[in-house]
Amino acid sequence: EDQVTQSPEALRLQEGESSSLNCSYTVSGLRGLFWYRQDPGKGPEFLFTLYSAGEEKEKERLKATLTKKESFLHITAPKPEDSATYLCAVQATGATNKLIFGTGTLLAVQP
Amino acid sequence: GAVVSQHPSRVICKSGTSVKIECRSLDFQATTMFWYRQFPKKSLMLMATSNEGSKATYEQGVEKDKFLINHASLTLSTLTVTSAHPEDSSFYICSASTGLRAWETQYFGPGTRLLVL
Numbered sequence: 001e002d003q004v005t006q007s008p009e010a011l012r013l014q015e016g017e018s019s020s021l022n023c024s025y026t027v028s029g030l031r032g033l034f035w036y037r038q039d040p041g042k043g044p045e046f047l048f049t050l051y052s053a054g055e056e057k058e059k060e061r062l063k064a065t066l067t068k069k070e071s072f073l074h075i076t077a078p079k080p081e082d083s084a085t086y087l088c089a090v091q092a093t094g095a096t097n098k099l100i101f102g103t104g105t106l107l108a109v110q111p
Numbered sequence: 112g113a114v115v116s117q118h119p120s121r122v123i124c125k126s127g128t129s130v131k132i133e134c135r136s137l138d139f140q141a142t143t144m145f146w147y148r149q150f151p152k153k154s155l156m157l158m159a160t161s162n163e164g165s166k167a168t169y170e171q172g173v174e175k176d177k178f179l180i181n182h183a184s185l186t187l188s189t190l191t192v193t194s195a196h197p198e199d200s201s202f203y204i205c206s207a208s209t210g211l212r213a214w215e216t217q218y219f220g221p222g223t224r225l226l227v228l
Contacts, residue, residue, distance in 0.1 A: 043117075
């Protein structure tokens with residue numbers, strides 16, 4: 001069964017304290033891995049798509065990497081405005097276009 | 112670009128009534144739109160996939176007669192919750208795919224909070 005697990009469930013950082021969020025996945029074949037940011041009461045905001053192991057993408061203080069079993073979202077020198085829930089989702093090869101989401105990591109960055 | 116809107120953002124209704132939620136892609140044509148449901152502190156669960164001009168494909172366990180989906184144009188999909196009950200209270204989010212291939216990046220709307228009394 002295709003599955004996505006994110007860790008930690010929650011993370012509290014001081015402003016400027018870099019860290020990484022983990023997304024482990026089990027799929028029959030990976031078509032794409034997606035990272036989204038979700039603020040309370042809002043829909044997910046697209047951050048990155050990764051397609052193959054070894055691929056990396058960056059946007060401001062965020063960098064996403066991908067291996068054959070997991071993806072990391074690295075946050076460098078975070079600011080309070082980076083506080084949000086970060087969601088990871090995978091799309092498996094096959095007949096469907098379904099996104100399978102993890103339960104997310106709730107990030108709180110304190111000033 | 113790739114902006115998706117939803118209306119209403121919040122709705123309160125009485126048990127037994129029907130509620131319609133609209134999802135629009137504002138700056139692109141969406142061949143495929145998706146409807147998700149999210150419970151507090153839980154992840155998004157796909158309810159159905161909607162293709163313009165054809166019947167929606169529902170996920171296992173989702174009642175198609177209760178959650179009616181219409182995708183009448185390339186920029187509009189609607190979800191109607193029929194005979195709503197308190198257990199239908201949730202956060203409903205739509206997404207749309209920008210490309211011809213539905214497995215490309217999905218862009219999400221801001222969500223609709225439904226409360227059934």
